[in-house]
Amino acid sequence: xxxxxxxxxxxxxxxxxxxxxxxxxxxxxxxxxxxxxxxxxxxxxxxxxxxxxxxxxxxxxxxxxxxxxxxxxxxxxxxxxxxxxxxxxxxxxxxxxxxxxxxxxxxxxxxxxxxxx
Amino acid sequence: xxxxxxxxxxxxxxxxxxxxxxxxxxxxxxxxxxxxxxxxxxxxxxxxxxxxxxxxxxxxxxxxxxxxxxxxxxxxxxxxxxxxxxxxxxxxxxxxxxxxxxxxxxxxxxxxxxxx
Numbered sequence: 001x002x003x004x005x006x007x008x009x010x011x012x013x014x015x016x017x018x019x020x021x022x023x024x025x026x027x028x029x030x031x032x033x034x035x036x037x038x039x040x041x042x043x044x045x046x047x048x049x050x051x052x053x054x055x056x057x058x059x060x061x062x063x064x065x066x067x068x069x070x071x072x073x074x075x076x077x078x079x080x081x082x083x084x085x086x087x088x089x090x091x092x093x094x095x096x097x098x099x100x101x102x103x104x105x106x107x108x109x110x111x112x113x114x115x116x117x
Numbered sequence: 118x119x120x121x122x123x124x125x126x127x128x129x130x131x132x133x134x135x136x137x138x139x140x141x142x143x144x145x146x147x148x149x150x151x152x153x154x155x156x157x158x159x160x161x162x163x164x165x166x167x168x169x170x171x172x173x174x175x176x177x178x179x180x181x182x183x184x185x186x187x188x189x190x191x192x193x194x195x196x197x198x199x200x201x202x203x204x205x206x207x208x209x210x211x212x213x214x215x216x217x218x219x220x221x222x223x224x225x226x227x228x229x230x231x232x233x
Binding site: 004033042043044045048056091093105106107108109110111 | 151161162220224225226
């Protein structure tokens with residue numbers, strides 16, 4: 001049963017600390033998305049990659065957030081320095097487009113719940 | 118800017134009844150819509166999608182209806198079960214983003230609560 005995995009599942013840190021969240025997309029998927037979910041804003045797209053290349057990171061605060069895909073099996077989202085307002089659940093999702101169709105299903109991971117004190 | 122929104126924050130239904138969850142979208146150029154279900158502590162899960170050249174699509178116990186005239190999307194769940202209790206999101210492909218795995222804009226979400 002192929003799934004997107006995310007680590008850690010929970011993270012509590014203090015303001016100013018660096019936070020790194022990791023995602024392993026489903027094997028063979030060529031697109032990876034990072035979302036942030038809060039009660040106030042709902043699900044917000046932070047960044048996404050296709051074939052490891054960043055396509056859009058307009059939703060991400062550039063001064064403190066960075067997203068990378070070191071290889072096809074790993075996506076990372078870093079926050080440095082972290083702030084209390086970054087507290088949220090961060091989801092990674094992956095998808096594939098082997099036939100060039102317009103099917104747009106994204107498979108979500110379980111999320112990382114981040115609390116910045 | 119234009120965004121996807123939901124009419125009601127919560128919906129309570131009796132087990133066995135049909136549920137209808139509504140979503141309004143403001144961007145008439147959007148051409149692809151998806152419903153996701155999110156259970157507590159989990160990530161969103163795809164339910165059903167529909168393109169703008171369709172007005173209805175059926176899945177297993179679920180039906181999505183699209184009314185482009187009033188820019189309205191709905192999700193109908195037949196014979197609602199306790200396992201259907203979750204938060205439901207509608208999402209759209211913004212203009213210029215059409216294509217597999219393009220970015221989606223999500224609505225705020227509505228909670229469906231099923232009474233036994």
